Amino acid sequence: MPIQYYIFLCLGLFSIGMVGVLTRRNAIIVFMCIELMLNAVNLLLVAFSKMYHAIGLQTQAGSLAGIDAQIFVFFIMVVAAAEVSVGLAIIVMMYRNVHSVDINFLNRLKN
Template identity: 75%
Template sequence: MPIQYYIALAVTLFSIGVVGVLIRRNAIIVFMCIELMLNAANLLLVAFSKTHPATSVAPLAGIDGQLFVFFVMVVAAAEVSVGLAIIVMLYRNTHSVDVDFLNRLKN
């Protein structure tokens, strides 16, 4: 499969994620859109590593992008766990997960 298909799919997923972050007001949906953008970047990392393998290590050709994806997924899992904990605590205090309402709390 040509790399252009992967690029088109990743750009589409990333664009949907950006639009979701900019338009939606629910904090949980915003987190889901951020995860969608991270997965689009992960798709490109794996696709590029498979089409352009490293030439220095022949038996592990094409695994570089997968290692980066693993680290991105670990960071994303930590971000989601901390973010959801913050959202749960804010919901307990304010009974809302609306981003506009939470933005007014800083005044």
């Protein structure tokens, strides 16, 4: 599979996530779109990892080239989990106070 296909797919997913961040006002959805972006990155990293693995195998059998990217993905997932816990705590805290998850709640009040 040419690497370009993966890049395009991941960029597509990433952009969709970005559009979500830009267009939605519900904090939770925005947050979800960010997670989508992270996932797109993860997939791309794995694709690259396998690309380099293929190259590595050509020169040396049993090479572990490209494995660092997969470990990186693992770290991204793990960190994302920590981030989510904090993020949702913040969202819930805000909800408790204003009963809304609108990211521009205060701006809305001002207008």
